Amino acid sequence: MAIVLGPNRYGKAETRLVRVFRNGDTHGLVDLNVSVALSGDLEATHATGDNSGVLPTDTMKNTVYAFAKEHGVGEPEEFALLLARHFVESQPQVHGAKVSIESYAWDRLGPHSFSKRGDYTRTAVVNVSDAGTQVVSGVIGLTLLNSTASEFHGFPRDKYTTLPEATDRILATAVDARWRHAGLSADWAASFGGALDALKSGFVGTYSYSLQQTLMAMGTSVLTEREEIAEVRLALPNKHHYLVDLSPFDLTNENEVFIAGDRPYGLIEGSVVRDDAPAATTEWWL
CATH class of the missing domain: 3.10.270.10 (Urate Oxidase;)
Structure with a gap:
């Protein structure tokens, strides 16, 4: 051997x-x-220290x-x-x-x-x-929140499932996103600003039934707005917000008072790519 x-x-x-x-x-x-x-x-240097x-x-x-x-x-x-x-x-x-x-x-x-x-x-x-030159731009920690326009239901249930279905929930995330450029001649400042705006608009403009759907919408928004970008990869932690039980105080809570959860959290990851995009010159992820 x-x-x-x-x-x-x-x-x-x-x-x-x-x-x-x-x-x-x-x-x-x-x-x-x-x-x-x-x-x-x-x-x-690894073999002999040369x-x-x-x-x-x-x-x-x-x-x-x-x-x-x-x-x-x-x-x-x-x-x-x-x-x-x-x-x-x-x-x-x-x-x-x-x-x-x-x-x-x-x-x-x-x-x-x-x-x-x-x-x-x-x-x-x-x-x-x-193999060539590859440029990947991105952001980390872009924190976004929709206070409504988000649901989550219709998921499979087993004996360990306790999560109630939601038809009106807070959707919050801290986006880590990377996008691979198709070439090397971009106006880097304009490209970054445009991609950042497209990420935000994709989040804001999507009525979300799942964070996966939102991920796809955000990536699609970037590729639609920025032709110089070939692929977008995103990691979206689901920053859970739990409704506080105010009944011990004889108060109702109509989606107004929440506990901001820390951990554990759901983590949704995926890529959105043009089907005619040039191949990456080296493997990359977040």
């Missing part, structure tokens, strides 16, 4: 970068969390900071593409680079004053390899 090295990669995770752009008295601010992972001809092909992860960190100064930081997809291509092109032993970025938004309060926005985190993941 032979024992061989399987797929592997290494890199520098979560390099925190804050870039200030000083344009006279008015400043700009970019706040990123950058992770780099490289793959390629790395068998020697590090002649191992670019130090400290160098990866330094590259992030140096590129932020030398090239600036635009949209996260643009910065990730710049970094990933650099590592593949400058290191002959590296055949693939994955750069993942979380982007934290700040709202302007004044010329040099900002307030951190907390309703979601923007993401971008770029893979550059021999």
Whole structure:
């Protein structure tokens, strides 16, 4: 029996970068969390500890900071593409680079004053390899709630089923979404803003009989509005809200007072894809 090295990669995770752009008295601010992972001809270091092909992860960190100064930081997809291509092109032993970025938004309060926005985190993941270049954008933690226009009934029941059927319930979720671009020439800012708006409108505009139905509607909304996007993958936790029993206080509760549940929660995951979309160059999920 032979024992061989399987797929592997290494890199520098979560390099925190804050870039200030000083344009006279008015400043700009970019706040990123950058992770780099490289793959390629790395068998020697695993087998014998030969590090002649191992670019130090400290160098990866330094590259992030140096590129932020030398090239600036635009949209996260643009910065990730710049970094990933650099590592593949400058290191002959590296055949693939994955750069993942979380982007934290700040709202302007004044010329040099900002307030951190907390309703979601923007993401971008770029893979550059021999198979091609792939860009995946997304959001994590986009919290949405409909106070009505949601039902859930007609499900199978067995002896362990206690859940009552619902014809008017709160539907709440914290969306983690990723969308794969069909090409590399998108206006990244406009594409992200449009996809985010489409996710929200798909949620708002759907009378929901299940969270699965809402997932499909949200993904369809993105693909309908944004032709540059080939596929959308979503994870929707069902943030349960339980009706409070107010009868001990001689009060009725007509879908007005709820307990916001924490855990456990239902988790609905799925993808919505164009049937004519180009295939992914590397496997990806949330």
